[in-house]
Every structure is written in C-alpha cells, then in structure tokens.
Amino acid sequence: MINDNKTILKISDWVKGVTRNDELIIGFIDSMNIIQEAVYVVVAESDNEELIGKTIPLPIKQVESIPSAKSKDAGQLEFLIDLALSTGDKEWFNELSAELNSKKQSVN
Structure with missing residues (x-):
C-alpha cells in the first residue's frame, strides 16, 4: 500500500501518525485494508496513554513510515x-x- 509520501508500506513497518482526535501515535502496522485504504497500527507510544498497546485503524494518508535503524541498542x-x-x-x-x-x- 502506498501513502501520500509515495512510500510503500507493509505489515510490521514502523509508522507515525495522527488520529482523528489529533493524538500523535508511533507504532507498527499489524494489518491493512486495501479497500478502505486503512492500516491497523499497534500503538507503542502516544500522547494519549490510553492508546498504548491497542490496535487502531488509521487512514493510509495519516501515517508516515519511520526508517528502521540498522542497529538497536x-x-x-x-x-x-x-x-x-x-x-x-x-x-x-x-x-x-x-x-x-x-x-x-x-x-x-
């Protein structure tokens, strides 16, 4: 699936985005719905702590890929x-x- 930044997104990619309530989220793609042009993101970080650990749907246009680091500490x-x-x-x-x-x- 391709977002507005012309980035190809796939399951397990780390993304950042904003919910319809203007909540910032960072997480990874758990699944996708091509027909609805949506991704389901498992939230790892958010300014709304109630979202952390939950899987939420987001329109593909509202997410941006986060480049993965080669090495994690x-x-x-x-x-x-x-x-x-x-x-x-x-x-x-x-x-x-x-x-x-x-x-x-x-x-x-």
Whole structure:
C-alpha cells in the first residue's frame, strides 16, 4: 500500500501518525485494508496513554513510515521486548531476545 509520501508500506513497518482526535501515535502496522485504504497500527507510544498497546485503524494518508535503524541498542531492544510481550507476539519476542543476547555476548 502506498501513502501520500509515495512510500510503500507493509505489515510490521514502523509508522507515525495522527488520529482523528489529533493524538500523535508511533507504532507498527499489524494489518491493512486495501479497500478502505486503512492500516491497523499497534500503538507503542502516544500522547494519549490510553492508546498504548491497542490496535487502531488509521487512514493510509495519516501515517508516515519511520526508517528502521540498522542497529538497536540494549535499551531499545528491551523496550521492544516489553512491547512484544504486551502484544503477545511470541515470534517477535524470540527474535528480539536473541538479538539482545547476541549483543550482550559481544560486549563481554
């Protein structure tokens, strides 16, 4: 799916956007509805704390892709692990845990 910035969005991409109530959100795409031109975003951060951890629909025109960092530090990985736990994503949790363990072993 392509947004107004001509960026191709796909499931698991990190995005930022604004809800219809002008609430800023940052999260990742859980699913898409091409017919309605909407993405369903699992909210990781928001100025409305009640949205954190919830999946909300947003029009594709209201989201912008966040470029992924090549390398995450331990703090970022721990935050993402907590998010994976809160969303029940076992596969992502295992992937992040392995990355964190690898990073810790390379430091020692």
